[in-house]
Every structure is written in C-alpha cells, then in structure tokens.
Amino acid sequence: MKKAVPAKRKRDAAATSNAILEAASIVFSRSGYDRVGLREIAKEAGVTAALVNRYFGSKEGLFARILERKIDLAPVLAADRVAFGDWFAEYLVTKRENPNQYDPMLLMLRSLSDDDALKIIRATLEEQLSKPLTAWLGGDNASERAGLMIAMFSGFALMKDVVRIKNLRKADQDILITLLAPIIKIIADSPKSPEMG
C-alpha cells in the first residue's frame, strides 16, 4: 500500500523517469494499456502528464520501455528439472496477484486490445519467453513444446486472474495442483528423450 507519496525529489531526471516507469509498470499490470491514461500514470508517479511524453516520447514508447526490461525467469527455470512439473504447477496455482506490483504476464494479458501494444507484446513474448524456454526445454520439437507451455500457462493466468472464472477461483488449490502437474510434465518432457535433462 505504498501510496503515491514519493520522497520529494526535485529536478532529478533519472529519478523522475524511474518513478514514471515504476508507476506505469504497476498501473498497466493492474489495468492494462487501454484503461490507463497518461494523467493517471503521472499522478501515481507524482508528476504531470507532460513529463511522461518528455521522457518516453509517447504512451507506446513508455509501454515498450517497460517490457524491454528483462523478465527474470530464474525463479522458474531454476527448479530441478525432474521436479519442474510439480513445482511449476504449485507456483501457478498459489501465485497471488498483487495489485501494487509489476507483473509482466498480467500486464500483457490485459493489454491485448491496442495494436501498438500487441506488437510489443508479441516481440516480448518471443524474445523473453519463447526463446529461453525453447532452449531450456531442449529435445525434440522444443519450439512447439515451448509454444504449448506458454499457451497453457498464459491461459491459466488469463482465466484465473484476468477473467476470474469460478472454476479456478473457487477450486481447492491442492486439487488444481494435482491436475495441473501432469499436464506440465508431458509438455516439458521431450517425447523421445523423456529421461534426459
């Protein structure tokens, strides 16, 4: 609940620019590209809308900058390979949305309606998720399996946190994990080399 009472900085370009970027990351994650105006972002950052364009050129430029920052896959891919299915299933099911936090996946899922944003999202997904995930998975048809993995977990996040269907919101978490784990496993395990790492 760190409300917008930022330590009063004055005439510090870097700090201001960071404050805007941080505010936009959070607000876009919560509401998506279209629902948020520059005024709201600026207000959250403690400045005026004019500065957003001054530092980022345009709303689209700001959005691109947010997703340019590297998405940290380490916590996900650091999991033990054989335990990955169970671990990732639990991660997806128990992950709680924090409305005051940057969440690249939710930000993207909520920003599909703008053409400019969509292009940036496509590029981000391919560069930041698809590529490293394909490499990490390895084995036969790694690219297709990475695609299915992204489809699966984006769909899960979409239905659980964005659309919020009851089936997933009211479900017992342990049951969901039990059901989800084998799905992740068969995607993650290369069919022809299931025991390799």
Next chain:
Amino acid sequence: MKKAVPAKRKRDAAATSNAILEAASIVFSRSGYDRVGLREIAKEAGVTAALVNRYFGSKEGLFARILERKIDLAPVLAADRVAFGDWFAEYLVTKRENPNQYDPMLLMLRSLSDDDALKIIRATLEEQLSKPLTAWLGGDNASERAGLMIAMFSGFALMKDVVRIKNLRKADQDILITLLAPIIKIIADSPKSPEMG
C-alpha cells in the same frame, strides 16, 4: 468477402437490428471491443451510428446481446468420448481464423480491456462454456477439469490467433496435434474413473 452492400431494406426494424448485430459480431471478433467504434459498426451494417444506440441502448448493450446468443458446442462435444482428445487437438490446431466470421472465443480474447465487456465475458464463459463443459466431463473434480480445459484452449487460441507467436504459427501442424492430444486427454479423463463416459 461479402462487403457491406446489403440488400437495400427500408424501415424494417428487425432486419436493421439483425444487420447491426451481425456486423458487430464480425467486427468485434476481428478487432475486439475497444478498437471498434459505433460508427464503424454502423457503416458495416449500412446504417448510421444513431441506430445502434436506438436498438441496443449502448455499445455495452450491443456487446452483451452478441454474447447472449447461445454458443453452439455441439460440433465440439458431439465427438466420440474416447476419440475426443485427438479430435479436439486437431480441431484447435487446424482451425483457421476467418476475419469475416463471428468467433465468440476470439471476440472475447480481444475484448478483455474494457471493464464492462469483461464482466459480460466472465458471465458468458461461466454460463455458456464452464457449465456445459463441467456437465459433459463428469467424474471427479469436473469443475476444476473444466476450468483447466478452458484455460488450455483459450491460451492456445490466444497465442496462436491473437498474439500469434511463431512457435505456434510456424509449427508443423501434425506435430502440434500429436503434442496437444495427450494434454487434452488427461484433462478430459477423470483421474479416478478414466474409463467411464
């Protein structure tokens, strides 16, 4: 390619209202709720924007009306139960988006950015997909499995047709089907009664 040259009807409320509904269904499917204005819909239907509000009250009302119509699940659920996994995998992978056709799933996936639309989408998914699918699946944890099924295939449609990631667009279709089928099967088959119908 049936461009907007509708058989000139004059002063026929039912026909006009239908034309608007049909045009909106197609345009919303192609572009989503936010990207489309009432003027564009009206033009496509061969009328003016004022009539849209006259017949549907508001843009939101129009959107709700589109999704009120029953989604026909028969072609999907009519499949033989044991062959369902293979059949549905092939269906999802080979399905081609037709930009001149109403597609409820793509319409919803592209309309997540508006709050009013999102509420309608949530209700539609639960009433029109979740409920019948849960009943059809049956067995233990049918609701959770239905939720996962919806998550899986909405995520697949999202990444294939909306975001269009290369992993799924450039993939060999047979490989995708082969990988997808077992995923669908383990969701569809109740863990404790895998052989029941």
Next chain:
DNA sequence: GTCTATAGAAAGATAGAC
C-alpha cells in the same frame, strides 16, 4: 526539469428533423 494550458482528434450518446 517541471509545470499550466491547450490543441486536436475521436469516442459514446442524444435531440430533433424528416
């Protein structure tokens, strides 16, 4: 570096003529 003020475009909705 930051602000106020505003330009300019587009949207949803409505009043009223025909």
Next chain:
DNA sequence: GTCTATCTTTCTATAGAC
C-alpha cells in the same frame, strides 16, 4: 425508422512560461 447535427467527455501530445 432513419438520418444529420451536435453535445460532452476523454484522450494523447505539444507549446511555452517559469
């Protein structure tokens, strides 16, 4: 039943004062 015209709001972006 359908149209034109317009009101009102909201948005991104920019010019220019301080």
